[in-house]
Amino acid sequence: MTAASDVILATEGVGKNFGGFQALRDVSVEFRRGKLTAIIGPNGAGKSTYFNVLSGAFPPSTGRILFEGRDLSRARPHSFARAGIAKSFQITNVFPELTAQENVRVAIQAVHRRFELFRHRRAFPELYDEADRLLASVGLGDRRLRRARELAHGEQRSLEVAMALACRPKLLLLDEPTAGMSPEETREMMGLIERLAAERTVILVEHKMKLVMGLCQRLIVLHHGELLAEGTPDDIRANDEVRRVYLGQGAH
Amino acid sequence: MTVLDPPQSTARRWLGHVARHRVAATLGFLVLFPLIVPYEALAANILVLGLYALGFNLLFGYTGLLSFGHAAFLGSGAYGCGIALVHFGVGWFGAILIGTALATLVAAVIGFLAIRTRGIYFAMVTLALSMCVYYAFYQMEPLTGGENGLRGVNLQTIGVFGFQLSFLNPTVKYYVLLAFVGVAIWLFSRLLASPFGAVLEAVRENENRARACGYDVAATKLVAFVISGAFCGLAGALNALHLSIVPIETLHYTTSGQVVMMALLGGMGTFFGPFVGAATFLLLQDVLSVLTQHWQLYVGIVFILFVLFFPRGIWGSLLDRFGPR
Ligand SMILES: Nc1ncnc2c1ncn2[C@@H]1O[C@H](COP(=O)(O)OP(=O)(O)O)[C@@H](O)[C@H]1O
Ligand SMILES: [Mg+2]
Numbered sequence: 001m002t003a004a005s006d007v008i009l010a011t012e013g014v015g016k017n018f019g020g021f022q023a024l025r026d027v028s029v030e031f032r033r034g035k036l037t038a039i040i041g042p043n044g045a046g047k048s049t050y051f052n053v054l055s056g057a058f059p060p061s062t063g064r065i066l067f068e069g070r071d072l073s074r075a076r077p078h079s080f081a082r083a084g085i086a087k088s089f090q091i092t093n094v095f096p097e098l099t100a101q102e103n104v105r106v107a108i109q110a111v112h113r114r115f116e117l118f119r120h121r122r123a124f125p126e127l128y129d130e131a132d133r134l135l136a137s138v139g140l141g142d143r144r145l146r147r148a149r150e151l152a153h154g155e156q157r158s159l160e161v162a163m164a165l166a167c168r169p170k171l172l173l174l175d176e177p178t179a180g181m182s183p184e185e186t187r188e189m190m191g192l193i194e195r196l197a198a199e200r201t202v203i204l205v206e207h208k209m210k211l212v213m214g215l216c217q218r219l220i221v222l223h224h225g226e227l228l229a230e231g232t233p234d235d236i237r238a239n240d241e242v243r244r245v246y247l248g249q250g251a252h
Numbered sequence: 253m254t255v256l257d258p259p260q261s262t263a264r265r266w267l268g269h270v271a272r273h274r275v276a277a278t279l280g281f282l283v284l285f286p287l288i289v290p291y292e293a294l295a296a297n298i299l300v301l302g303l304y305a306l307g308f309n310l311l312f313g314y315t316g317l318l319s320f321g322h323a324a325f326l327g328s329g330a331y332g333c334g335i336a337l338v339h340f341g342v343g344w345f346g347a348i349l350i351g352t353a354l355a356t357l358v359a360a361v362i363g364f365l366a367i368r369t370r371g372i373y374f375a376m377v378t379l380a381l382s383m384c385v386y387y388a389f390y391q392m393e394p395l396t397g398g399e400n401g402l403r404g405v406n407l408q409t410i411g412v413f414g415f416q417l418s419f420l421n422p423t424v425k426y427y428v429l430l431a432f433v434g435v436a437i438w439l440f441s442r443l444l445a446s447p448f449g450a451v452l453e454a455v456r457e458n459e460n461r462a463r464a465c466g467y468d469v470a471a472t473k474l475v476a477f478v479i480s481g482a483f484c485g486l487a488g489a490l491n492a493l494h495l496s497i498v499p500i501e502t503l504h505y506t507t508s509g510q511v512v513m514m515a516l517l518g519g520m521g522t523f524f525g526p527f528v529g530a531a532t533f534l535l536l537q538d539v540l541s542v543l544t545q546h547w548q549l550y551v552g553i554v555f556i557l558f559v560l561f562f563p564r565g566i567w568g569s570l571l572d573r574f575g576p577r
Contacts, residue, residue: 078466096458
């Protein structure tokens with residue numbers, strides 16, 4: 001058992017039912033504070049479904065989600081962000097017609113000034129400064145005045161990470177942040193994630209096991225919607241069942 | 253930076269100024285507008301219905317919600333103002349405020365029920381609820397005049413800072429209405445530029461992402477809906493004073509359809525588009541209805557051609573082609 005304060009996020013018997021199809025079954029996991037945890041599993045294992053439950057996109061059909069001891073099982077999606085959980089989606093999800101800077105600025109604004117109706121947004125230059133700083137930190141400093149839809153795919157993914165960081169989250173959730181990236185972009189993204197994880201708790205969903213093995217401290221393996229294994233990278237590497245699942249997929 | 257910028261065409265530079273000073277540009281245009289329109293009553297129609305389209309555009313163009321029930325706000329604004337004036341002897345200024353307040357209240361109720369739905373369901377719910385409003389006013393005949401409409405909204409003179417102005421003089425009337433529309437335009441621009449305006453854009457662009465950022469999307473939509481209703485209610489109140497009557501058709505769903513057409517003709521999500529759309533629609537109506545009683549058919553054809561070939565509307569297409577990048 002870990003001490004309660006070591007656990008930032010926990011799920012207890014979480015299940016998710018899509019109109020009769022059991023995409024997730026009885027998943028109980030405790031995520032440790034300050035660690036980089038990866039959720040892996042073959043395609044269709046239920047990783048995104050689990051991710052969506054963790055990030056509040058939809059409520060679980062059964063079970064509970066506890067964030068810092070607080071039950072969020074029935075909380076509305078925006079409450080997760082306010083509680084300090086930020087995410088980037090598997091499918092790129094930005095504000096396409098807004099500039100990169102405005103994308104991040106709006107995300108920062110969500111923390112302070114949601115219903116400010118009568119002042120000019122330029123009256124808060126500190127939000128612009130912070131947006132520029134965040135953009136620079138993900139390598140988009142010189143792209144800040146481009147519309148999001150004009151950015152390359154990899155750049156949009158980085159933009160999304162910057163948006164996720166905007167609310168100074170206690171917990172950062174990333175769903176396959178390298179999906180669709182070139183090897184070069186993938187390397188940069190993994191480097192960025194490593195830097196981010198040095199300062200905060202990160203939960204990363206990844207389909208390619210090899211990518212995360214050297215990076216994360218803990219691994220969760222899902223298969224057919226169930227928790228197959230949990231442990232350090234060494235534990236997982238040594239786990240016969242995991243090896244069978246991944247070899248069966250032709251990936252490793 | 254300036255050295256590297258490509259040479260700008262005159263039109264581009266000009267539209268850049270217009271976009272940067274959108275309130276001043278719009279007001280300047282509206283001040284001169286009666287000079288280029290055949291007669292002042294038409295200019296006043298365009299002014300007031302332009303405000304109606306502006307309010308509608310807050311929801312449609314800036315928040316991404318298509319309502320088919322905005323007649324309810326134009327209508328309750330008009331009736332609220334007219335009833336206050338005719339039955340309760342309220343002064344003209346108070347009557348405008350009452351009309352606007354009533355429309356805001358109606359918008360809060362309809363919005364509260366409608367924002368739970370999305371897309372076509374949102375359009376249908378707003379349509380159905382606005383028809384309820386239509387029948388409610390239709391039935392309250394002693395107060396609203398039923399199918400004959402509310403008559404006798406006669407305003408001969410109005411006192412402004414101790415001056416007595418003749419509201420029967422069409423020029424005076426136009427500029428009195430413009431004073432209200434002008435303030436509304438200024439407020440509208442402030443709202444768009446505010447942090448809240450940024451949230452509206454975010455919701456329009458990507459609801460899920462807005463939610464993930466921590467925005468309460470439902471609450472944001474409701475606030476936008478209510479503000480939109482308030483602007484349309486003000487337009488309704490001004491329309492009652494302008495027409496001296498509130499026809500029951502004001503609340504009819506065709507009036508809701510008209511504002512969709514105006515917004516699309518002018519260019520959804522553009523600041524000046526609603527006035528361009530209202531002007532286009534009403535000028536077409538004015539010209540065609542003299543020539544043929546089937547004018548609605550021709551307006552419909554023009555509308556369809558625009559949707560097919562200029563989906564960004566007149567002003568939106570101009571901005572796309574010549575506007576600032
Ligand atoms: N919204 C949904 N409705 C119905 N079935 C779904 C839905 N989302 C996911 N599924 C199903 O749940 C299973 C797990 O999907 P997902 O969580 O996306 O897997 P992964 O991210 O591990 O590839 C898949 O079989 C998928 O078809
Ligand atoms: Mg997935």
